[in-house]
Amino acid sequence: MSSQEKGVWIELTVAVAIYATYAVIVLGQVTHSSWATVAYVPLMLGAVAASVVATVVIRTVVAAISPKDAGKRDIRDRQIYRFGEYAGRWAVIAGALGGLVLATLRIEPFWIANEIYVAFFISAVVAGIAKLIGYRRGVPAW
Amino acid sequence: MVKPTRVTNSIRSMRAEHGDLTQAELADRIGVTRQTVIAIEQGKYSPTLEMAFQIAQVFGVSIDDVFHYPASAGE
Numbered sequence: 005m006s007s008q009e010k011g012v013w014i015e016l017t018v019a020v021a022i023y024a025t026y027a028v029i030v031l032g033q034v035t036h037s038s039w040a041t042v043a044y045v046p047l048m049l050g051a052v053a054a055s056v057v058a059t060v061v062i063r064t065v066v067a068a069i070s071p072k073d074a075g076k077r078d079i080r081d082r083q084i085y086r087f088g089e090y091a092g093r094w095a096v097i098a099g100a101l102g103g104l105v106l107a108t109l110r111i112e113p114f115w116i117a118n119e120i121y122v123a124f125f126i127s128a129v130v131a132g133i134a135k136l137i138g139y140r141r142g143v144p145a146w
Numbered sequence: 147m148v149k150p151t152r153v154t155n156s157i158r159s160m161r162a163e164h165g166d167l168t169q170a171e172l173a174d175r176i177g178v179t180r181q182t183v184i185a186i187e188q189g190k191y192s193p194t195l196e197m198a199f200q201i202a203q204v205f206g207v208s209i210d211d212v213f214h215y216p217a218s219a220g221e
Contacts, residue, residue, distance in 0.1 A: 006181040078178040080191055139181075142151070142190035 007073045008081040009139045010066055012088075016132035018058045023125045026051040030118075039114055048121055084138035092131030099123020151192040154214045158187050160205045167204075176200040 026047060033042045067074035099120050106116045138144075161167040169187070173180045176197060185191035186201075193201065202209040 006179045008179075009181070073179060076179050078182050079194060079197065080178065080182045080185065142185065143192075 006081065006139070007067065007070070007075060008077055008085075009136070011063055012132055012135045012139070014062045014066065015059055016129065016136070018055055018062065019125060019128040019132065022051050022055045022058065023122075026121075040112065042114065044114055044117065048117060080143065083143050084135050087138050087143060088131040088135035091134035092127040092129075095123050095127035095130055099127070151189055152216055153192050154189060154216075155186065155212055156214070157183070157201065157212060160207075160212060164205060172201070172204060175204050 029047055030042060030044055099122070102123065103116050103120045106119060157172070161169070161172060169183045170180045173183045176183075177200075178197065182191065182193075186193050198209050198213055202212045205212060
């Protein structure tokens, strides 16, 4: 497995683990009190920061364990990266449009923030899966 | 759905003919990862034209000695 493919696995795993943790904590608070009183902002910012830090740390550790191919990236990796980002882009667009609609309807910021956050999460998962398909089954021809 | 490439190649046999050149050695000579050479050999990845020329140059042959494309129906 190339270092870039390992990187995709790490990003995908971290994204799922961190979002699942965030969702469990927020939903746990919602069941004990009203969603309007949930302190989601520090949790959300913490989850975003934890995603970045965890991805960097794990990638660094994996690169130290197998330094031979670490950081090596060729044209196939770049094509797969582009394909994955293209596949996941619709979720970001849908999330932005959804946020816009919710804001115009004067919905509580809790819902707008979480709708946009879940869109970023879906985008990351779709992009990650598309990249893994690119590595395992081949880069699709347009 | 991923559309399989119709390009086939003789890289595996050419590596054997050239002193059992390994996938890693070929990858180093054309500046890609070993996984890319494996993907090309297995027909999971169509190399760029430039990469195809580089591979042909390593074996000292022309590009159509390494890569093959089936004639379309009616030809």
